[in-house]
Amino acid sequence: MADIRTINDRISVAPQIAPDDLAAIRAAGFVAIVNNRPDEEEAGQPSGEAIRAAAEAQGLAYTAIPVTHAGFSHPQLDAMAAALVAADGPVLAYCRSGTRSCNLWALAAAKAGRDPEVLVQQARAAGYDLGGLRPTLDALAAAHPAADEAPPQA
Template identity: 75%
Template sequence: MLRIIDDRIAVAPQITPQDLPAIKAAGYVAIVNNRPDGEEPGQPTGEAIRAAAEAAGLGYTAIPITHAGFSRPQVDAMAATLAAADGPVLAYCRSGTRSCNLWALAGAAGGDAPEELTAKAARAGYDLTALRPLMDAVRAN
């Protein structure tokens, strides 16, 4: 189930290679994989998603987020991926939450107002309240 955050990004729980043609048909131009391989038994590998994305004509970037949390290089990689995309991006992880959080951190790092990011996320069903201190910190640096 895609959760549209704004006209530039949506997030989703785990996708499969079979989902990629429909994602392309929906107008997305790139996929961001925020899930590490082997996180859960039976999940498709990043390589399988990459191959299917490329076969469907979609860009693919892997920025895995583990239980260790977010790092500045991950935030910067997400910001760069979103800036380089010439259309809407779909980011996914196990539930969509890490993808939403990384999008918000990338936006804050780029100068977007945390209040606006929080409001967009809330409309998509995500509560960024606990992430606010980190958004403020990356925005300040």
């Protein structure tokens, strides 16, 4: 199974998963999968459709929010936040290495008003460095109208 790294009790990230991993992912307590990897990014990777079918066969929700070399957009941040809010339990997001998934989660959480320092610490504890995103995290959090009232894990 993939190298799953827990960010907090609502979100974990991993490198590319395979359809055969979904039973173990469900058994580990996840209720939803977020695919942050575009199809055909690399030869031989499982398609998003194959992962979706395997996830749904295990009773897991599936959301595709592919992040390309073009970077992150507000609609992607909003889609990630919506997927986390819709899930009734832990979510596993994946991409090629887990980095894009971690970054997208952090950006979405900052946009929802979460404290960027907490986000950086949670990512660091999972082995990811958000240092390059810190100015954007700060700006997104500052732009949130009720930053102090944000949901704890948005």
